[in-house]
Every structure is written in structure tokens, then in C-alpha cells.
Amino acid sequence: MHLQWFTQHNIPINVIVTYIPLAATIATTILSLVLARATLRYAETTDKSLALAREEFERQWSPELHVKLEMLSSRQTRIVVTNLARISVLLQMVQLRRLAMGVPSLRSFLNDPLVGGSTWTEDLGKHLFACTGDDYEGQIAASVTFYASGRLFRTDWFRFQVQVRGGEVLRLDPVNIVTRRARTLEGAGKTRQELVKDVVGVTTPVNA
Numbered sequence: 001m002h003l004q005w006f007t008q009h010n011i012p013i014n015v016i017v018t019y020i021p022l023a024a025t026i027a028t029t030i031l032s033l034v035l036a037r038a039t040l041r042y043a044e045t046t047d048k049s050l051a052l053a054r055e056e057f058e059r060q061w062s063p064e065l066h067v068k069l070e071m072l073s074s075r076q077t078r079i080v081v082t083n084l085a086r087i088s089v090l091l092q093m094v095q096l097r098r099l100a101m102g103v104p105s106l107r108s109f110l111n112d113p114l115v116g117g118s119t120w121t122e123d124l125g126k127h128l129f130a131c132t133g134d135d136y137e138g139q140i141a142a143s144v145t146f147y148a149s150g151r152l153f154r155t156d157w158f159r160f161q162v163q164v165r166g167g168e169v170l171r172l173d174p175v176n177i178v179t180r181r182a183r184t185l186e187g188a189g190k191t192r193q194e195l196v197k198d199v200v201g202v203t204t205p206v207n208a
Contacts, residue, residue: 065114067080075168085116086116089148094108095108114146135164160173
């Protein structure tokens with residue numbers, strides 16, 4: 001039927017045969033463009049999925065600690081360190097300082113493991129007053145240094161509003177400030193020696 005239509009319109013058969021490869025080439029080109037566009041979309045989706053998976057992996061396995069000071073009574077406080085990640089860490093040092101002071105008032109060296117998802121606590125006792133004194137009202141900050149995957153990290157400074165009168169703690173509340181993730185400390189091999197040198201005669205162990 002189609003051949004009769006071409007014959008009625010005086011279209012030579014050889015012309016038809018000549019244009020068949022051209023039509024096939026055009027169809028193949030269009031199909032290739034469609035497939036290429038679909039491949040690009042799939043590649044973009046795959047890249048986004050890999051990025052999300054990588055971010056989730058880093059979030060779960062990158063070290064991240066949360067530090068909190070708790071008031072148990074007017075003369076008893078404690079520090080609570082929670083490991084929010086899956087990776088285990090080795091606690092090395094706790095530091096307390098007033099925000100107005102550049103040098104921490106208290107540096108306590110540790111060697112305590114903290115498994116991922118668990119919490120470490122220690123009573124501060126009178127060590128909080130080494131930072132605040134018997135009378136103080138304002139903000140103090142706490143930070144923890146630790147080892148994870150063979151590298152030395154330090155958390156950001158977690159802030160707390162404290163009020164002390166006559167050697168008694170009247171108030172100890174956390175300040176809601178977004179903190180950064182733990183940062184790697186450069187020169188990890190020299191850090192402990194430098195800290196020990198800087199705080200000779202000042203360091204008071206938490207366990208004391």
C-alpha cells in the first residue's frame with residue numbers, strides 16, 4: 001500500500017532507498033540524546049546519594065562529644081561528657097575557664113576511654129571554685145581534649161551561666177550556643193608536654 005502511494009506520486013524507488021539510512025541515522029541520534037540525558041540524570045542522582053551517604057557516614061563515625069556541667073547541690077557539681085558518635089575515644093584532658101580569661105583556670109589530665117554512645121561523669125567537688133572563686137556571677141566554659149583514630153582532638157568551649165555566693169553554687173545553667181565539631185590539634189606529640197609545662201603548679205586532677 002505504501003509502495004503504491006510512492007508510485008502514484010512519482011517518487012523513484014532509488015530515492016527512497018537512499019533516504020532510509022539517513023532516517024535511521026536521525027532516529028539513532030535522537031535516541032542517543034534521550035539516553036544520554038537519562039544517563040546524566042541518573043549520574044546526578046547517584047552523586048547526590050553518595051554525598052548524602054558520605055555525610056551520614058562522617059556524622060556517625062567522626063568524633064563528636066557533648067560537654068555538660070550539672071549542679072547536684074550548692075556545693076556539689078559534676079561534669080558529664082557524652083560521646084554522640086559511634087567511634088570510641090580516649091579522654092585526655094578537661095579544661096575550665098572564665099570567658100574573660102584567655103588561660104584556663106583548671107586543666108585536669110585523664111586517660112579514660114569513652115565508648116561511642118556512652119557517657120562519662122566525674123564529680124568536680126571544689127575544683128569548680130578554682131575557676132569561679134567564692135563569689136562570681138557570669139559565664140564559664142568547659143572543653144575536653146581526646147584521642148580518636150590516632151589523632152588528638154579538642155571540643156569547642158561549651159558555655160554555662162554560673163552564680164556563686166559565699167562558696168555555694170546558686171545557679172549553673174547551660175547557654176544555648178551552637179558549637180563546632182571537634183577539631184584536630186596540630187602537633188599532637190608535643191601538645192601534652194607543652195600543656196604540662198604551662199600548668200606546672202596549677203593543674204589539679206579531677207580525681208583528687
